[in-house]
Amino acid sequence: MLATNVAETSLTVPGIRYVVDTGLARVKRYSYRNKVEQLQVEAISQAAARQRAGRCGRVAAGVCIRLYDEAEFNARLAYTDPEILRSSLAGVILRMKSLKLTDVESFPFLEPPPGKAIADGYALLNELGALDEGNQLTGIGHGLAKLPLDPRIGRMIVAARDRGCLREVLVIAAALSVQDPRERPLDRQQVADEKHKLFADEKSEFLGWLKLWAWYQNALEHKKSNRQLIDNCHAHFLSALRMREWREVHGQLHAMVAELGWLPKNDALAPVLGERAGERGRSGAGGAPLPASGAREIDGATYAAIHKALLTGLLGNLGCKSDEDKNYLGARGIRFYIHPGSSLLKKAGRWIVAAELVETSRLFARCIAKIEPEWLEEVGAHLIKRSYFDPHWEKKSMQVAAWERTILHGVVVTPKRRVQYGPLAPVEARDIFIRQGLVAGEIDESYVRKWPFFQHNRKLIEDIEKIEHKQRRQDVLVDDSLIAAFYDHVIPETDPEGHPIHNGATFDHWRRVAEKQQPKLLFLSKDDLMRHSAAGVTTEAFSHHLKLAGIDYALAYHFEPGNPRDGVTITVPLAQLNQLPAARLEWMVPGLIKEKVTQLIKTLPQKIRAKLVPVPEFVDEFVAAMAANERKQAAGLIPALVAYILSARGLNARGWAVEPESFRPDMLAAHLTMNIKLVDDEGRQLDMSRNLAQLKGEWGREAKQEFAELHETPAEYTGLTDWTFGELPELMEVLVAGQKVIGYPALTDEGESVSIRVFDSQEEAQVAHGWGLLRLFMLQFREQVKYFDKNVPNLTAMGMQYMALGTTDALKSQIVSRAFERACLYEPWPANAEQFKARCAEAKARLGLQMQEVSRLAGVVLTEWQAVQKKLLAFRAFPYAVQDIEAQVKRLVHKHFVADTPFERLTHLPRYLKAVQVRLDKLKADPTRDARLQAEFTPLWTNYERRALQLAKAGIDDPQIEPFRWLLEELRVNLFAQELKTPVPVSVRRLQKQWEGIRGG
DSSP states (O other), X not given: OEEOGGGGSSOOOTTOOEEEEOSEEEEEEEETTTTEEEEEEEEOOHHHHHHHHTTSSSSSOOEEEESSOHHHHHXXXXXXXXXXXXXXXHHHHHHHHHTTOOOGGGSOOSSOOOHHHHHHHHHHHHHHTOBOTTSOBOHHHHHHHTSOSOHHHHHXXXXXXXXXXHHHHHHHHHHHHSOOOBOOOGGGHHHHHHHHGGGOOSSBHHHHHHHHHHHHHHHHHHOSSHHHHHHHHHHTTBOHHHHHHHHHHHHHHHHHHHHTTSSOTTOOOOOOSOTTTTOTTOOOGGGOOOOOTTOOOOOHHHXXXXXXXXXXXXXXXXXXXXXXXXXXXXXXXXXXXXXXXXXXXTTOOSEEEEEEEEEXXXXXXEEEEEOOHHHHHHHTTTTOEEEEEEXXXXXXXXXXXXXEEEEETTEXXXXXXXXXXXXXXXXXXXXXXXXXXXXTTOOOHHXXXXXXXXXXXXXXXXXXHHHHHHHTOSOSBOOHHHHHXXXXXXXXXXXXXXXXXXXXXXXHHHHXXXXXXXXXXXXXXXXXXXXXXXXXXXOTTSOSEEEETTEEEEEEEEOOTTSTTOEEEEEEEGGGGGGOOHHHHTTOOHHHHHHHHHHHHHTSOHHHHGGGOSHHHHHHHHHHHXXXXXXXXXXXXXXXXXXXXXXXXXXXXXTOOOOXXXXXXXXXXXXXXXXXXXEOTTSOEEEEESOHHHHHHHHHHHHHHHHHHHSOOOGGGSSBOSSOSOOOOSOEEEEETTEEEEEEEEEEEOSSSEEEEEESSHHHHHHHHHHHHHHHHHHHOHHHHHXXXXXXXXXXXXXXXXXXXXXXXXXXXXXXXXXXHHHHXXXXXXXXXXXXXXXXXXXXXXXXHHHHHHHHHHHHHHHXXXXXXXXXXXXXXXXXXHHHHHHHHHHHSOTTHHHHSOHHHHTTHHHHHHHHHHHHHHHHHOHHHHHHHHHHHHHHHHHHHHHHHHHHHHTOOOXXXXXXXXXXXXXXXXXXXXXXXXXXXXXXXXXXXHHHHXXXX
């Protein structure tokens, strides 16, 4: 016989001659620290070893073989620990309290339990609600004392009585009180598991007991003999003996609760599981279906009621699935795993409860069920620890809210739940209401409309904040703490009825009553809100509008260094962007001009600054002199400042070099440059920048299109073929999006007629008007146009030369148009019908001569151009020079060179082309010299080209840029063909200096 714990009983087995004693036993101990049962393998005591040896030699001589030596035997404890030292004392304490015996601490036990065991017992009874804070029996405790059961089991039954699920819980309680009747033989575990699936539930192994109970009840009803019942149990791998024991315990519990009046005494021991819950695999003995009569279906409500009742006794066995591992976090920081034999091993939810936690190789949970965390807060309300964090004001609900965290036995049940904070901490909530609600202005509009004091106070604060933004100082408005102190002083903690004031509703209730006696009780005054040090601060120098070119633009002020909105922001509709004068924007507003001029002076060289001291006085003089001088303001701040420095300090006579380039406006603080907010016709922001040129570059074309779309040309000003529209003004007021703006009227060429259209920029209008006026002249000379179309001098020869650029008709059209331009379009242009007719009469006699001159000039240009093209073929060995020359020639002679090149410059084209040929002649002799000269020229051309591209993209016409472009052509002549002479003096150094002036301007 291999001796285990069973060999330590008084059981006598005849014929046993030999006993093999391992000296080990699996002992059940209760862990007071972790509140779990432990089945640990321990060394047995000397008394237990003697009991094992006594199993042999009862009727004859026998031998006991101990697998450990005598020294180890002698070192072991004499007796096994008494059970009171290995078990929970909760039941003992409950009985002693019920019987009104002395306290367990002073009871004369033969083996007194340790203090931690007693403390654990009290803790468990408190958890079950059996004891109050003074460790006296509660109503639940008295009920538990009447049940001779483990307090946990008893607590489940008491809760089941209250929740209307006593019948089901009695079955489960009985099952938990006996040994599991399901068997899993080592050699047939898989078959046993398949049979046991008949009783499995998808969410709860506790409900599995109900299914097994229903099956057993049905088997009892249909049994023909006890032998058949036993065989049926064995076929399903169930212990018939333990099933009977379960039934007997259930009967005892049933009779007990019936005697207590919790159930009628004649209540039948009927099935407790309905057909729906047990439909999967339900069958009676021999496969007959289970009856549904007398059973109750386990719906959602019943499932919740059953498991809430079970939770009352198992709160210490809850578990929340860990995010990092497959284990569960349990009460008091323990971690456990679902037992491998569980039917829910792979289907358990995030939250579970277990019938028991047993530690073997690991801490395992047995008999588990899915639960909802909300149930824990309901069942364990007396154990839940609540904490609140981040109290804050909510504008929409007009109350102070916070986040609540609930913890049960160290497990976070609710990590973050919104709750009303006022009822929990009315004093703190009142302070938050005042500071974050009233002072911060976070009040819902429904309340604002019925709170006149708030409207008044908010308007007063906004006015003072505007003063701060305009004055660029933050010491005008008092601190929020002082405003809060005002409200704190006026608003009591409770209303006359004793209700705390901590949200919009409670405050409004008090306010209505209080303001009947003192209507201005909550009104702040300007003196309350302004610091004494800010007395005398005004905003006269910071207007809300700026008038430019007859248009009023809205201004906004903001004081926040580093913020894109810091300083003054002017709001400009897209259609008016191209009309915005950059020079006038430099003057900002009167309140900032002194600071800007002072900062500009600081960017001057020290030698010049020394002549302007004391700077504050000089700045005052300059600002006073410029205050009413609109003409100088229109020229820009820096040019006006340069002129004033030279004249007021007499530096002009001494030859001082004070130029616009002497200043460094890029070094100014951002708030000293006007911020431009570009909006569409509905006021929506399109862009914002302090760089007007950049805005025009990105939005200039859209602005022109917007202007044209918003201002439609009247029908009477379209389809014109003669001057029948009166005098054409240089500018006029037009309505654009409902606002009067300045527009620039011009004739536009429509092919067979002209129209009068209004442009948003004077430069663009000037160009369009030239072409429109030319078309109107040509419409008066229809016969002459027809004649010249057929009689252009030398057209055939020129057409052959022009073939690589375009058609002969295209060349002819340009020559004819240019001839009419020369004959009709000279300064001053006609501005009315009388002047137009007079110009037509003058031009009629000049047309033939101009046709001869234009044709001759076009022929010379084409001849020189053709010569360059032929000559270039022999210079492919000099790619850098050839590439530069080809680009130059392409810019000079292109498809529309006759029409697009200003006539004055057209006369110089032959010389420029001759200079190219001279350069080619010199290139072979000295390519190094050519490369050096090209290197000197290229930076100037690159700067010009980049700037011209920027201006074109922005739709800006700089009157200095085009003359500079032709000076660059003269510089080419000077560098590469000096012998051809130039009409004006040019050099690299001279043009560099001129370019600096253009760039600075």
